Amino acid sequence: MIHHVMNNAGADAVSVTRLKVTRGRTEVFRGLDLRVPRGQITGLLGPSGCGKTTLMRSIVGVQKVAGGEVTVLGEPAGSRVLRTRVAYDTQAASVYGDLTIQQNLRYFARLVGAPRSDVDRVIDQVGLTGQRTQTVDSLSGGQENRVSLAVAMLGAPELVVLDEPTVGLDPLLRAELWEVFRGLADAGVTLIVSSHVMDEALRCDRLVLMREGRIIADTTPEGLFADTGTQDPDAAFLTLVQRDARRHAQGPESHPLTRREAREHGGHPAHPDEESGS
Numbered sequence: 001m002i003h004h005v006m007n008n009a010g011a012d013a014v015s016v017t018r019l020k021v022t023r024g025r026t027e028v029f030r031g032l033d034l035r036v037p038r039g040q041i042t043g044l045l046g047p048s049g050c051g052k053t054t055l056m057r058s059i060v061g062v063q064k065v066a067g068g069e070v071t072v073l074g075e076p077a078g079s080r081v082l083r084t085r086v087a088y089d090t091q092a093a094s095v096y097g098d099l100t101i102q103q104n105l106r107y108f109a110r111l112v113g114a115p116r117s118d119v120d121r122v123i124d125q126v127g128l129t130g131q132r133t134q135t136v137d138s139l140s141g142g143q144e145n146r147v148s149l150a151v152a153m154l155g156a157p158e159l160v161v162l163d164e165p166t167v168g169l170d171p172l173l174r175a176e177l178w179e180v181f182r183g184l185a186d187a188g189v190t191l192i193v194s195s196h197v198m199d200e201a202l203r204c205d206r207l208v209l210m211r212e213g214r215i216i217a218d219t220t221p222e223g224l225f226a227d228t229g230t231q232d233p234d235a236a237f238l239t240l241v242q243r244d245a246r247r248h249a250q251g252p253e254s255h256p257l258t259r260r261e262a263r264e265h266g267g268h269p270a271h272p273d274e275e276s277g278s
Contacts, residue, residue, distance in 0.1 A: 013038040013073060013159055013190040014059055020067035021054055028054050028213050031068065036192060036206075041185050043204035044194040045237065050210040052194040053091070056161050059192065060088040073158055084112055088161045089152035093144040097137035101128055101147050104136060105154065114155035122150040125180045127173055142168045149177070153184075160184065162193045166200065178203045198233035209240055216244040 014036035021028040028051055036042050044052045057063035058070050061078020070077035073085055095104045105119040123132050126146040136144055149165050162181075166174040178200070181191055185205070193204065201207050202221050209217040209224075217240050219227065228236040 011038065011074065012036055014192070015071040016055075016058070016068070017070075018068040019055075019058060019065060019070060021058065021063060022066045029058075029068075030213065032213070032215065034208065034215065034218070036190065038190050039185060039188050040205035041181055041191045041193060041203070042206045042208060043201055044192060044208050044210060045196070045198065045201055046210035047196055051213040052210055053163055055210075056088070056163050056192065056194060060086055060161055062088075084155060085157060086159045086161065087152040087154075087157035089149050089163060089165055091163045091167070093136075093141075093148045095136050095144070095147045095151060098135060100133050100135050101139075101150075102132045104147060105150060108151045109154050112155045118154050122153045125153060126150045127176060142170075142173075145169075146173075153180075157189065159190045159192070162191065164194050164196070166195065166197070174200075198237050201233045201237075209237060211241055211244055214244070216240050 012035045014034070016032060016034040019029050019032040019034075032055070034055070044055065046052055054063060058065055059072060059077055061070075061072070061076075061082070072079075072082055075082055096107075099107070101123060102119065105123060106116070108114075109116065109119055123129055126149050128143060128146055128150070131139065131143065136147055139147070145165070145168065149162070152160060152162065166177055169177070181193065182203070185191055193200075195201075201224065204221065207217065207219050207221060207224055208215055209219075217224065217227075224233075224236050224240075225231050228239040230236050230239065
């Protein structure tokens with residue numbers, strides 16, 4: 001059973017304004033802006049290290065920020081009133097290894113005030129009915145991650161934030177989980193799902209593509225393909241990365257591409273004299 005969420009469809013689920021995050025002396029975000037509409041699946045896409053997890057942590061209120069504002073469901077991110085309205089599934093499994101799947105879910109259901117019937121529902125949705133009485137320590141890594149995903153789906157959260165929930169899963173299970181995500185969105189739940197698997201972009205309503213702490217595209221699957229002239233998600237993202245690299249190379253803070261950057265861009269490292277003389 002999918003719970004239908006009543007919300008104000010005219011308001012954004014998430015509003016990020018001039019977000020600044022630093023890590024040591026490194027600026028992760030320098031004035032990032034983002035709006036996430038309600039009742040849709042928004043995909044955060046990009047290579048590892050581009051800032052997806054930091055942005056998600058900022059949205060759920062567990063990231064230390066240096067400036068800016070993050071508003072979630074009309075409240076400041078991390079507010080106590082959001083604890084049962086926002087669910088967050090991290091990349092690291094957050095369940096107890098010495099308890100069974102069923103015991104874990106019953107425990108977390110009590111914490112969030114979810115009905116007992118939710119336990120069977122979410123176990124079935126993540127495909128672990130046959131392992132329900134096994135301890136988490138006896139599961140594979142992929143199965144353990146699915147238990148954490150089941151915890152995030154307990155109750156009736158209005159916003160579900162999932163950090164690479166399908167990593168390490170076989171194609172069949174990935175497809176089944178995306179059907180679950182779509183059912184939640186159809187019931188009015190807002191989902192933010194991160195991934196570095198570009199073909200998952202096609203399953204989202206909206207795409208936010210990130211690179212090096214910047215949003216380089218905020219679009220739809222149709223808009224992505226129309227803008228890049230290709231129907232291949234990987235090729236489309238590479239086109240946007242190359243376009244972003246050229247744009248920043250021409251700016252006031254331009255710098256020659258390193259060999260690593262050049263490999264990522266599919267080009268060649270520029271010589272400083274070539275840039276200054278162009």
